[in-house]
Amino acid sequence: MNNTAILCCRQLTKRYKQGDLDVEVLKGVDLSIGTGERIAIMGASGSGKSTLLHLLGGLDKPTGGEVVLDGVNLNKVGATKLARLRNKSLGFIYQSHHLLGEFTVLENVAMPLLIGGESVKQARLQAAALLARVGLGHRVEHKPGELSGGERQRAAVARALINKPALVLADEPTGNLDSKTAEQVYQLMLELNQELSVSFLVVTHDHELAAKMGKVLHMEDGVIIGA
Numbered sequence: 204m205n206n207t208a209i210l211c212c213r214q215l216t217k218r219y220k221q222g223d224l225d226v227e228v229l230k231g232v233d234l235s236i237g238t239g240e241r242i243a244i245m246g247a248s249g250s251g252k253s254t255l256l257h258l259l260g261g262l263d264k265p266t267g268g269e270v271v272l273d274g275v276n277l278n279k280v281g282a283t284k285l286a287r288l289r290n291k292s293l294g295f296i297y298q299s300h301h302l303l304g305e306f307t308v309l310e311n312v313a314m315p316l317l318i319g320g321e322s323v324k325q326a327r328l329q330a331a332a333l334l335a336r337v338g339l340g341h342r343v344e345h346k347p348g349e350l351s352g353g354e355r356q357r358a359a360v361a362r363a364l365i366n367k368p369a370l371v372l373a374d375e376p377t378g379n380l381d382s383k384t385a386e387q388v389y390q391l392m393l394e395l396n397q398e399l400s401v402s403f404l405v406v407t408h409d410h411e412l413a414a415k416m417g418k419v420l421h422m423e424d425g426v427i428i429g430a
């Protein structure tokens with residue numbers, strides 16, 4: 204891994220047991236993401252893209268190989284330190300927003316800051332400022348269920364970015380959006396990429412989105428080709 208890589212993995216493998224069958228979903232993935240880099244991963248459904256993002260984000264353990272995030276080998280840290288590292292260094296964006304329905308948009312976006320130990324007042328101020336930036340200043344006290352799909356996804360982007368993570372892992376972030384809203388979400392990610400040097404690793408089926416990333420990788424049957 205070079206010095207400026209925020210995340211890299213070496214020979215990453217993942218096998219799932221399905222009854223008597225051993226299914227090898229990742230077959231040795233090597234990847235390195237530099238600071239401020241934007242990478243798209245494309246590939247057929249079932250090729251292992253979501254599994255890879257889960258392993259890179261420390262949400263699941265590999266069968267073999269290692270993931271190094273911000274200089275820390277994820278195989279070698281305990282659950283508490285891993286959770287802290289994830290909260291500090293990573294943002295996650297999914298195809299569906301995963302906002303908590305019983306909390307307001309403001310509370311949802313403030314939550315990673317509160318988990319990180321920020322005061323309630325500071326967390327609310329910062330969340331309100333970022334929500335204004337993503338065009339949701341008038342929606343802060345609404346519940347996620349009261350927003351449109353595009354508004355919810357912009358709120359999810361704000362939540363992923365509120366901690367100024369070094370890296371955002373996004374799994375088909377525009378998959379449920381019309382092309383105009385997808386473009387807005389992409390522009391937002393781009394602004395934050397350029398202002399804060401946030402790195403992005405984005406799984407997408409959207410060729411237009413992929414073309415706007417700095418690099419496009421293809422996943423096929425558990426390996427990355429053309430890296």
Ligand SMILES: Nc1ncnc2c1ncn2[C@@H]1O[C@H](COP(=O)(O)OP(=O)(O)O)[C@@H](O)[C@H]1O
Nearest residue numbers: 219220221228247248249250251252253254255
């Ligand atoms: N928890 C699991 N248990 C067993 N098989 C799984 C599990 N998660 C994913 N798979 C299998 O791994 C393969 C890759 O899945 P996934 O990473 O979701 O692909 P993609 O995101 O590229 O569509 C699929 O064949 C899927 O059925």
Ligand SMILES: [Mg+2]
Nearest residue numbers: 252253254374
């Ligand atoms: Mg997937």
